[in-house]
Amino acid sequence: MLSVCGSSSMGRRDFLRVGGLGIGGLTLTDLLKVKAIATEQGIPVKDKAVVFLFMHGGPPQTETFDPKMDAPDGVRSAIGEVKTNIPGVTFGSTLKGLAGLADKLSIVRSFTTGNGNHDI
Structure with a gap:
């Protein structure tokens, strides 16, 4: 209790x-x-639902929704990227199926916490 x-x-x-x-x-x-x-x-207004992924302890954003392939080694994705159906937007190479649905979802890449301990 x-x-x-x-x-x-x-x-x-x-x-x-x-x-x-x-x-x-x-x-x-x-x-x-x-x-x-x-x-x-x-x-x-066509939105019907929101799925919020709070991936505490999950894979890094560079291997999922923000591969940063133009960044230097150690910052960019180690497994590569896959093109989505939105020009200029890529996902990590393990998200091939989701990349085909990118025009149906929103990705927020600007979230910050103010501290670096990852315990939000």
């Missing part, structure tokens, strides 16, 4: 469920506002 403010009646899953609902509720108004603005401007 997780102890929250001295109360031990809340389980870990309950805590995560309530926390997730709270965060979802905070962002829902912004999402609806953006959708309304897009509709007013005649921009079709």
Whole structure:
């Protein structure tokens, strides 16, 4: 059991469920506002889902979604790159199937944490 403010009646899953609902509720108004603005401007909104990959302990970005093949040795991908169906965008060579779907997804390459310990 997780102890929250001295109360031990809340389980870990309950805590995560309530926390997730709270965060979802905070962002829902912004999402609806953006959708309304897009509709007013005649921009079709086709998005149906978001998949957030938090790859804690996973492969480095240079071997997945940002191979940096123009970078020096030691920085760029060691396994190479594969072209996607978007001109100028490449993925790591192990993501050949996903590269064919690149026009259907978004990749964020600008996320920073402010510290280097990788424990977000």
